[in-house]
Amino acid sequence: MQVGNNKDMEQRAIFLAAVCGQTYAQFTHTDGSFVVPLHYSLCHTIEARSMNSVWEVFGFIIESPEEVIIAFRGTSSTSNWVSNMNASQKNFKYIKEACLTHRGFTDIYASARDGIISVLGSLSPEKALFVTGHSLGGALAALCAVDAAANTHYRFPSLYTYGAPRTGDPDFAKAAAKYVPHSFRIANPFDLVTYVPPSIYKLPKRSKKYYYTHNQTRYPLSFQNGAVPLNHMIGSYYAALAKLQPEFAELLRVTNPGLCPIIEVKPAQTRTTMAE
Numbered sequence: 001m002q003v004g005n006n007k008d009m010e011q012r013a014i015f016l017a018a019v020c021g022q023t024y025a026q027f028t029h030t031d032g033s034f035v036v037p038l039h040y041s042l043c044h045t046i047e048a049r050s051m052n053s054v055w056e057v058f059g060f061i062i063e064s065p066e067e068v069i070i071a072f073r074g075t076s077s078t079s080n081w082v083s084n085m086n087a088s089q090k091n092f093k094y095i096k097e098a099c100l101t102h103r104g105f106t107d108i109y110a111s112a113r114d115g116i117i118s119v120l121g122s123l124s125p126e127k128a129l130f131v132t133g134h135s136l137g138g139a140l141a142a143l144c145a146v147d148a149a150a151n152t153h154y155r156f157p158s159l160y161t162y163g164a165p166r167t168g169d170p171d172f173a174k175a176a177a178k179y180v181p182h183s184f185r186i187a188n189p190f191d192l193v194t195y196v197p198p199s200i201y202k203l204p205k206r207s208k209k210y211y212y213t214h215n216q217t218r219y220p221l222s223f224q225n226g227a228v229p230l231n232h233m234i235g236s237y238y239a240a241l242a243k244l245q246p247e248f249a250e251l252l253r254v255t256n257p258g259l260c261p262i263i264e265v266k267p268a269q270t271r272t273t274m275a276e
Contacts, residue, residue: 010244013186013219015252016069016132016160017238021261023059023073023137024234032057035258040064044119046072048112048140051085051104058112059137061119067128068154070116070144074135074163074234087197089169089210094147097175100210101168102197105139109147116144117152125153130160134234135193138164138185142176142215149179158182159215162237163191166199166212176215185218188240190231235261 026034036042044061059072085104092101129148133141138161145159159180187194201210223240230236238261242249253260
């Protein structure tokens with residue numbers, strides 16, 4: 001499933017959406033267990049300091065004979081969690097370009113960075129690297145993909161995000177496009193998280209403004225499930241993507257029991273399209 005034509009991209013998006021779903025299973029299960037896809041093995045459990053300054057499991061690194069996948073957990077909630085994070089900005093110090101990124105997202109990523117970079121250094125440089133995440137995890141994935149491209153032997157990672165918020169300023173978006181040209185930002189226009197932080201953000205009672213823009217390239221995936229949380233959940237993204245390639249999604253489900261998210265959505269409530 002290499003990035004190539006639109007069919008290959010859709011299949012990769014379906015597969016990585018299922019992988020993202022397992023980051024929530026890993027977090028929910030007290031023993032940290034989750035379904036590892038067929039032919040993959042677990043290399044590393046990502047632990048990071050959360051917005052509440054608590055160390056939590058935030059995802060994993062898995063590998064197969066051909067590739068490495070870094071997957072970050074986010075949240076299935078609506079945009080309310082963003083208001084509890086520090087949306088001011090700080091220098092993204094891992095690349096030479098001067099740019100600013102969301103302080104809260106960057107602090108979480110920074111707390112996990114040493115472990116991630118160390119593991120990547122121990123893996124074969126001949127393998128393809130895919131970085132993925134949903135919601136907050138999509139922002140962490142964007143930071144990680146740029147960092148990996150600049151500072152590891154994986155110079156050409158591919159990035160797939162789902163329902164991700166804005167991550168940094170226009171300079172970061174420009175740098176990200178250079179470091180990670182194979183970038184796919186899958187976003188439901190009815191998903192509120194994709195609109196935060198606002199493009200111009202100002203802290204209460206302060207005059208300083210911060211500017212945010214999304215990373216490219218955006219792939220709209222339009223669906224409405226009748227409730228705000230359902231328009232954001234990774235299971236909803238997976239269900240909408242699966243409709244684009246039902247035979248592939250069914251094969252993925254059969255060959256990887258328990259991997260794919262399950263969500264009940266009435267057909268009349270969902271309209272799915274995906275285009276550049």
